[in-house]
Amino acid sequence: MNNEKNLTIPLLPLRGLLIYPSVVLHLDVGRDKSVEALEKVMVNDHRIFLAAQKEISLEDPESSDIYEVGTISMVKQMLKLPNGTIRILVEGEQRAQITSFDKTDDYFEVNVDLIEDEEELDIETQALMRNALDQFNGYIKLSSKMTPETLATVSDIEEPGRLADVIASHLSLKIKEKQEILEVINVKDRLQKLIEILTNEQEVLGIEKKIGQRVKKSMERTQKEYYLREQMKAIQKELGEKEGKDSEVTSLREEIVAAEMPQNVKDTALKELNRYEKIPSSSAESGVIRNYIDWLLRLPWTNQTEDDLDINHAEEILNQDHYGLEKVKERVLEYLAVQKLTRSMKGPILCLAGPPGVGKTSLARSVAKSLQRHFVRVSLGGVRDEAEIRGHRRTYVGAMPGRIIQGMKKAETINPVFLLDEIDKMSNDFRGDPASAMLEVLDPEQNNTFSDHYIEEPYDLSKVMFITTANNIATIPRPLLDRMEILQIAGYTEVEKQHIALGHLIPRQLEEHGLKKSQLKFRDDAVLFLIRHYTREAGVRNLERRIASLCRKVTKIIVSGKKKSMTITDKQVENLLGKPLFRYGLAETEDQIGVATGLAYTAFGGDTLSIEVSLSPGKGKLTLTGKLGDVMKESAQAAFSYIRSKAEELTIDPKFHEKYDIHIHVPEGATPKDGPSAGITIATAVVSALTNKPVKKEVGMTGEITLRGRVLPIGGLKEKTLSAHRAGLSTIIIPKENERDLDDIPESVKDDLTFIPAAHLDEVLKVALKDVARK
Template sequence: MTNKEKMIVPLLPLRGLLVYPTMVLHLDVGRDKSIQALEKAMVEDHLICLVTQKDMSIDEPAEEDLYSVGTLAKIKQMLKLPNGTIRVLVEGLKRAVVNRFEEEEEFFTVEIEGYDTEEEADLEDKALMRTLLDYFEQYIKLSKKISVETFSTVTDIEEPGRLADIVSSHLPIKVNQKQEVLEINDVKERLNKVIAYIHNEKEVMQLEKKIGQRVKKSMERTQKEYYLREQMKAIQKELGDKEGKTGEVATLREKIEEVGMPENVEAAALKELERYEKIPASSAESSVIRNYIEWLLSIPWTKETEDMLDVNRAEKILDDEHYGLEKVKDRVLEYLAVQQLTRSLKGPILCLAGPPGVGKTSLAKSIATSLNRHFVRISLGGVRDESEIRGHRRTYVGAMPGRIIQGMKKAGTVNPVFLLDEIDKMSNDFRGDPSAALLEVLDPEQNHTFSDHYIEESYDLSKVMFVATANNLATIPGPLRDRMEIIHIAGYTEVEKLEIAKRHLAPKQLKNHGLQKSHLQIRDDAMMALIRLYTREAGVRNLEREIASVCRKAARMIVAGQKKRVVVTEKNIEEFLGKARYRYGQAELEDQIGVATGLAYTTVGGDTLAIEVSLSPGKGRLVLTGKLGDVMKESAQAAFSYIRSNTKKLNVDEKFHEKNDIHIHVPEGAVPKDGPSAGITMATALISALTNRPIRKEVGMTGEITLRGRVLPIGGLKEKSLSAHRAGLTKIIIPRENEKDIEDIPEIIQQELQIVLVSHIDEVLQHALVGEKK
């Protein structure tokens, strides 16, 4: 049952505050209009209407700024404070609906309609009250901001409407939500509204608690880690370990940022460093990661030397350190000249091919000196595992980068001269083909992103000048050979060897043996005798050994006091080196029947080859001996067939093959021999034996023969001409199609050798055989 009562009372606007009926609380009032309203109420019946502002920031609220439902309250006490405000104690009496505003000069008065509700709780109300109290108890336990005494006070309330008001006043909900509760006159609806609010607040509190627990755990873990780290630092400091792993990680991070890696490599290095920091030092993986980071730091990423692009200076260095080898020097100087013009040319990939001892490796060092670049050398002899080039994956025990990355670490710059020594000595097996792995290294279009299995990140090799050395190009796979610029170094003439010995080898060996120029003198005639009679090679390695032997003998004489100064001449060289090991002069001492001198090309340079033919009574059997390869056997068969088909022309008995067994022998049968250039030599020796005409002793020859007697071109002319000159021949017969290669032969050799160009076997016979056809 509800009683309505109208009355006119002064208005007190409230900011951010709401008063429910039956509530008693203090208010601090400071606005002039509000103070006037209070004084008016105190003069009359102490009644005042408390209405909440919609926007608490407004100082002078109008009618539209206030809610239409408020609380009729009674002023219990009023006290003036020193700062001019008034503290008033009010008690809420009943809900009041504002019907009309009447603004007086000094304050508002309103006509209100008060609701006085007589509450009798039914069963549903009691159930709602119980639910509300249960929720309120749970909320108090979660929030811990409301005392247990407050809850016990609330449980004593029997009126359902009053219970809803009191609980709502304790909830931390917004003022507009509390206003909604105030405006609900129906008790059941009000209870349900407060239950909904408290349920929502309870859910929020539970979430807050979970979040708080998570944050607390995180904070505890962080604090624990910080505490443990500080303890570890203190322990390490006591042990004399300075700052231990923490300091080490900080140092490594600083180095990674300073070394100038590409962004992707730096990111990978920092990621590995984070892993290293978290893994215990006792873990096996810790050392693996540490080694990986150290490799990344030790490889040059940006550091490079500045090329000294002075062609004249480079030419002087190359000439001072190497006598001869004009082709190679020209190629290096051309590269320098182009660099000087463009400053952006990729590093060339040169392959110095030639016999041992001609100075391929030392020439690569001179190239580095002339360019002012660092020099690094790796030997590929016997390498047969792909991982030697590309490195091992880090999952393997003892993994490390390949030889290319190791070489770059040793070089310390991104643009060294990188020597791949003995590139022809690589082999392959079940572990992979290292020559295939080198394809990427030696391809200018690919090597700017070289991939090493250990490093994993791409590495730029495009600024490196690669120089490879090889003795035999035939053993280098075609795709790899195609990526290199081949420069042939055939060998040296006697004059060149003499100059090399005087300029480089003799001074070096004198120094190595502790001798001065005043102690030992090797005269030119003795040096020439040493070259001719004690060495027979394309290079100068054995020559250097013989000079070293002379130096040792001289050193012993001087130390023993036998002589103070040793002079070596052509006459006394036998005292130092013994009897001559080789015969210098004509390859044969006299013209012989069935013995022809061929010119051969081997992996150690050019050489002369005697081919002997003997006839014996028989049934035409052709015997070939001397450990010949298939190609040489086929050359012999071709020469034999040509003679059989041209017996009249050659003045040979038509039935020679029915009456005689023919034996072709190439001496030094233990040495394998093969190649396509012995055809005319075998044919000449065979015709000489069949016609009984001697072959000139001073003539050497090379060329392949066809069944029609044509002479086909050959390779290695320079090496073969050098070997002919070494052997003392004065005339060489070569295919006419090799005329273009004569310019490769040193001028001094051309002057001392008569070079005869032929295109048919008939021309060969004219120059090789002694006497006329019978």
């Protein structure tokens, strides 16, 4: 190379690399301008100026896109490749800096000033050289891309500037950092910067090595586990266990990750899955964990149905499925109305209380249908174990979740209509009290975190609409009863039963027995005859049985070919079902002395009681028969005491208790009877016997009596009134305070009955007794 300070020389822009003086490098050249520059160079002295581009991505750089400082290099070799590119071998000679561009059309030609290194071989420079070599040695040890031989070739270099350039050429640095080293003219500064870069690179490589070691250990562990799994697969295959747990665990893990369950439940499921994976299939615990994971996956955690909030549509469905029951229907429609406005109301907890056969269960099913929710029914009759509600702990053999969680699994949504049937039939023993476990289920403030012993994770029941049914709410524990909204279903009148039979029961039974409407018809009076003479109930269950019996008998007649069709009349009912089972109108056929008709309330609805009193010579002994309960016996004692205290006013011999023994009997002696509401009936029958005045046959009565003769209010007036109407009574004496309950009684019943409110026994006797005494 000559000693010119200024040169005009072709320029070859480099992309993604840089060359230092004294360094040999292979380059592939493909751009048109670069090829033109090479051809110019090869014609002249083979010298070319190499400078890096600032942006690698530029295909056609401008003068401003190229670094000013570069290296004048000698092209040693050139080879044209088949793909059109040219491969050259270049050796860097000296730094230079661009002063101006002479030509930029076919190729770049630039004016450059040569740069001489500013170096001085003193002690400081030697120290820097040694430090740079030490740092480079440390760098080589940490780097996986360099060999120890590289250090040997560098160690022989005695010129400090050249040493810095050669070391820098071996480093994996960004172009910007390499360019910074290239632009440092002072050799000491260049060595100092190189040492700083080497120190930093060693730290980075050290961290990379640690990370690599951790990854390697993890990979080794993974490979080891993979190897062991493959061995296990092979063993299981030999044992005939197919692929064993591996595919099952993979499938379960995917299901758990995809399931829309709360994060805490998902974490628990994955943790149990890891345990399941490690435990041998032969272990008993393996099956327990597998069942547990399956329950977590099958339970609905977020899936819910959209409520149909169209009130008119819901009302249409309820009326279509059920006749009457206005209060219950109104309550469901109220819930829908509130839900439509708020969309956040917690599910109500309704208790449908009433005698059997009035449609409590089917009504709950209709509620679900009107809301377009899933329906689940769980029967609680006879449940006496707390674990039936809360589930068994998984430590027990054959453990399962409780009936609530089982029901939610069947529902497949978090907002079903959940029917808890016969909640009054639960009992308790040494295994716990299930009614107490139900307190959390039926508490809107607590059931959003219901705890099942098997599932263990809290489960949200707040969106469930719970409906319970009961025949007798008196047997339900008070705290549990307090959590429910009681909706009484008293029973049906004859007219309502007739509507239900014609509109629901008969069409259903015709379909079940394969009969067409043209083959079997029921006359309205025949249905009424069937109700009056073959059933005696508050509901319609026995009525449906009688209709089913008629359908069976008619089906036999038609199939045998005797007739093609039949119309059921009163006479046909009697011919097919036999003589009437009950006499319509259970009231007495004539006025009798010492016999009064009382009205009673039972779990099966209302009923009438005929209370009889007989006198016999004696000394005032009071005998009570008919399987009476303690409360009813005390009512009789109270009535007897009142009559003794008012004997003269009642025109009774004041010493009757010294002359007569009194026997009070309530027929159907095998049937237990209890309650205070027979007080005025017993008193009336006793007064009738003592005064020899008959009791009017058409009068029924109900009310509790005190020692002063006051008539206290009673419960179940609607049920008692319906029983009086069935019995054919025309007048009912009721406590004065029960007048408010008359609004609940159907108009069709009120039109046939006369209600006499009474506050004192004197008012009862004026209505019930005939004034003329019999001889």
